[in-house]
Amino acid sequence: MSPELLFEQALNGLSFGALLFILAAGLSLVFGMMDVVNLAHGAFYMLGAYVALSVVQRTGSFWLALVVAPLALGILGVILEPLLLRRLRGRHLDQVLLTIGVSLVIVDQIGAIWGREVRSLAAPAGLDGSVPLVGGEYPVYRLFVIGFGVLLAAVVSVVHQRTKVGMLIRAGVEDAEMLGALGVNTDRLFAATFAVGAALAGLAGVVAAPVFGLQPGMDGDALIYSLVVVVVGGLGTLGGAIAGSALVGPADTFGKVLFQEFALAVIFAIVALVLLFRPTGLLGRIRVAR
Amino acid sequence: MTGLKKNGGTTTGNVAPPLGNADFAPFVTQIKNQPTKNVYSFFSGADAIGFIKTWNSLGLPAAGYKMYGAGFLTEQDVLKEVKDLANGAITSLFWAVELDNAENKSFVSAYQRQYTLLPDVFAVQAYDGMHALDEALKKIGADTSDPDKVSKALEDVSFKSPRGDFMFDKNTHNPVQDIYIREVKTQNGQTVNTISDKVAKVTDPGK
Amino acid sequence: MTAMLEVRGLHAYYGESHVLQGVDLTIEAGHAVSLVGRNGAGKTTTLSAIAGFLRPRRGVIRIGGVDVTGVAAHRVAHAGVALVPQGRRIFSDLSVHENLVVAARSVDGGWTEEKVIGLLPALGRRLAVSGDQLSGGEQQMLAIGRALMRNPRLLLLDEPSEGLAPKLVEEVGVALAHLRAGGLTILLVEQNLALASAVGERMYVMNKGAIVFSGAAAELAAAREIETRYLGI
Numbered sequence: 001m002s003p004e005l006l007f008e009q010a011l012n013g014l015s016f017g018a019l020l021f022i023l024a025a026g027l028s029l030v031f032g033m034m035d036v037v038n039l040a041h042g043a044f045y046m047l048g049a050y051v052a053l054s055v056v057q058r059t060g061s062f063w064l065a066l067v068v069a070p071l072a073l074g075i076l077g078v079i080l081e082p083l084l085l086r087r088l089r090g091r092h093l094d095q096v097l098l099t100i101g102v103s104l105v106i107v108d109q110i111g112a113i114w115g116r117e118v119r120s121l122a123a124p125a126g127l128d129g130s131v132p133l134v135g136g137e138y139p140v141y142r143l144f145v146i147g148f149g150v151l152l153a154a155v156v157s158v159v160h161q162r163t164k165v166g167m168l169i170r171a172g173v174e175d176a177e178m179l180g181a182l183g184v185n186t187d188r189l190f191a192a193t194f195a196v197g198a199a200l201a202g203l204a205g206v207v208a209a210p211v212f213g214l215q216p217g218m219d220g221d222a223l224i225y226s227l228v229v230v231v232v233g234g235l236g237t238l239g240g241a242i243a244g245s246a247l248v249g250p251a252d253t254f255g256k257v258l259f260q261e262f263a264l265a266v267i268f269a270i271v272a273l274v275l276l277f278r279p280t281g282l283l284g285r286i287r288v289a290r
Numbered sequence: 291m292t293g294l295k296k297n298g299g300t301t302t303g304n305v306a307p308p309l310g311n312a313d314f315a316p317f318v319t320q321i322k323n324q325p326t327k328n329v330y331s332f333f334s335g336a337d338a339i340g341f342i343k344t345w346n347s348l349g350l351p352a353a354g355y356k357m358y359g360a361g362f363l364t365e366q367d368v369l370k371e372v373k374d375l376a377n378g379a380i381t382s383l384f385w386a387v388e389l390d391n392a393e394n395k396s397f398v399s400a401y402q403r404q405y406t407l408l409p410d411v412f413a414v415q416a417y418d419g420m421h422a423l424d425e426a427l428k429k430i431g432a433d434t435s436d437p438d439k440v441s442k443a444l445e446d447v448s449f450k451s452p453r454g455d456f457m458f459d460k461n462t463h464n465p466v467q468d469i470y471i472r473e474v475k476t477q478n479g480q481t482v483n484t485i486s487d488k489v490a491k492v493t494d495p496g497k
Numbered sequence: 498m499t500a501m502l503e504v505r506g507l508h509a510y511y512g513e514s515h516v517l518q519g520v521d522l523t524i525e526a527g528h529a530v531s532l533v534g535r536n537g538a539g540k541t542t543t544l545s546a547i548a549g550f551l552r553p554r555r556g557v558i559r560i561g562g563v564d565v566t567g568v569a570a571h572r573v574a575h576a577g578v579a580l581v582p583q584g585r586r587i588f589s590d591l592s593v594h595e596n597l598v599v600a601a602r603s604v605d606g607g608w609t610e611e612k613v614i615g616l617l618p619a620l621g622r623r624l625a626v627s628g629d630q631l632s633g634g635e636q637q638m639l640a641i642g643r644a645l646m647r648n649p650r651l652l653l654l655d656e657p658s659e660g661l662a663p664k665l666v667e668e669v670g671v672a673l674a675h676l677r678a679g680g681l682t683i684l685l686v687e688q689n690l691a692l693a694s695a696v697g698e699r700m701y702v703m704n705k706g707a708i709v710f711s712g713a714a715a716e717l718a719a720a721r722e723i724e725t726r727y728l729g730i
Binding site for chain 1: 305352
């Protein structure tokens with residue numbers, strides 16, 4: 001591979017990794033706080049993309065969609081958590097099963113509302129072209145995705161480390177029950193956490209739509225990749241989501257082109273290796289089961 | 291690839307995205323690693339849309355690359371999403387919306403009365419399938435009690451389809467039909483496959 | 498006068514196992530009570546039920562006369578109860594300062610970070626250090642300090658001496674004596690009988706999910722039979 005192509009592939013991998021971060025951050029947050037692997041995360045992602053499609057069709061504004069879709073998913077999350085998950089509090093496997101049901105319902109409703117054919121979403125004006133770069137042209141939108149992902153990671157990190165909300169999240173991820181004994185309403189904290197997780201999935205759906213398009217089955221792909229990221233990075237930690245997506249994005253890209261026959265095997269080989277040598281993920285810590 | 295070599299062509303390499311792949315950029319970038327600028331691909335539906343959009347955003351048309359493929363790559367379900375991004379792509383298939391025959395004209399206009407879209411090849415396949423069944427059932431007076439009779443009647447069906455003359459190969463039960471060489475063009479605001487050539491009465495070699 | 502804590506006929510289960518079998522316990526405001534007993538007697542479960550971690554099957558829990566039976570932990574906390582749990586459960590990802598802040602409730606005349614450091618000077622030098630860097634003793638001091646930041650009316654402690662060197666156990670005892678002298682109501686669960694009888698003016702002995710003895714610390718010391726049978730001394 002020539003240096004130019006290597007550079008271009010690196011950009012491909014980084015932009016994929018940036019998308020994975022947006023996607024996996026929400027999954028990781030919900031798992032960290034609530035000990036629930038939300039298997040509806042992919043469906044939330046898909047719904048975010050379709051809501052964005054409708055917003056763009058009505059208003060023509062991608063930027064409005066970038067706000068509305070996460071908001072809509074956040075509202076859905078804040079309704080679903082008390083309505084369904086809270087009733088099974090403490091029964092983690094039942095909650096996981098429940099999220100599978102939620103995802104089936106959402107995906108089916110998307111089919112009923114938006115149809116089952118393949119759709120695509122144009123990148124917003126100004127980001128829809130390509131710029132000359134080493135090795136030829138490169139799409140501006142993918143550069144935007146990298147920037148957006150990095151910016152989001154930076155903002156989320158600052159919130160996580162420097163704010164009262166971040167402090168509550170770190171404490172809750174470690175021991176939500178104890179936080180309750182210190183007067184924090186964990187019902188509200190969990191509903192808010194689930195809403196933020198859903199909103200992040202929706203945000204990922206909007207950002208990904210111009211790159212990957214919208215089609216049945218996109219929920220499953222998104223779910224699997226985000227699970228890979230959080231398992232590799234370390235379950236339930238923000239640093240883990242960042243490290244995991246920074247590794248999995250480029251690894252997947254280079255794996256696909258260098259080992260074509262084993263394209264999908266590459267990332268799972270990484271998962272296996274990480275689990276073998278660091279069972280809690282790159283930046284994970286051992287969780288004390290209570 | 292076998293056919294290409296038999297007729298004096300050569301290939302320089304291949305790139306194979308796994309099924310259900312969402313990100314085409316790694317593969318399209320990898321095409322730039324090849325010494326040739328003629329690229330044949332086999333995609334349909336979501337994959338075709340992803341491939342064509344990525345192909346354009348990574349600047350392959352501007353760099354002189356040319357897109358070829360099996361007709362599903364540029365069927366109407368794909369073209370309605372990618373529009374003129376697919377212009378210039380050359381593909382082969384047994385039908386195209388622009389095909390100039392009486393059956394196709396009435397099929398396309400009837401379809402458009404029902405739906406607001408141009409029909410795609412999948413609509414033609416479903417339509418022909420029902421047509422063939424209808425012809426066969428007429429022949430046996432709708433008496434389906436003997437499966438062998440139904441099968442035999444289907445074998446003998448031949449009719450004028452939107453794709454041209456249609457009949458079955460008695461040995462393989464594949465259709466015998468004309469294959470059209472098509473080029474994607476945007477005309478009158480619609481992106482469609484125009485017919486540039488035709489290979490008559492092709493029997494599918496598959497069994 | 499209403500009691501600060503009143504537990505009546507409390508029954509609780511872990512799954513199928515009947516852990517609490519009718520616990521009765523009363524603490525008057527400003528008093529300190531120690532709850533002792535062997536491992537598995539149900540002491541921690543009693544605290545869990547009071548703190549709102551575990552919903553009792555039967556019975557009543559009142560804080561200052563208000564029924565808090567089966568309510569969520571945060572509502573128990575708002576009723577004025579603070580817990581120093583078994584195993585300390587400090588937030589190891591948070592700094593000492595953050596551990597205190599996350600619990601803080603701005604109530605007039607209450608505890609502040611400065612006041613906590615005044616009582617537990619060991620924390621003062623470690624404010625910026627994250628919880629997982631603390632020694633066992635420092636973690637215990639932090640767990641106590643964190644609970645105090647809630648401005649509790651009733652402080653529950655679950656084996657604060659666990660795993661601590663004798664000198665540190667002594668420090669914990671001094672701090673608790675100070676709190677008691679300040680009028681705080683205390684329920685101390687302890688295996689360390691010396692600490693338990695130093696802090697608690699009244700002793701409850703628990704066995705198989707029920708209270709089997711209650712009386713002054715001196716009375717328990719005199720009741721050799723109780724000590725032998727239920728405490729293994």
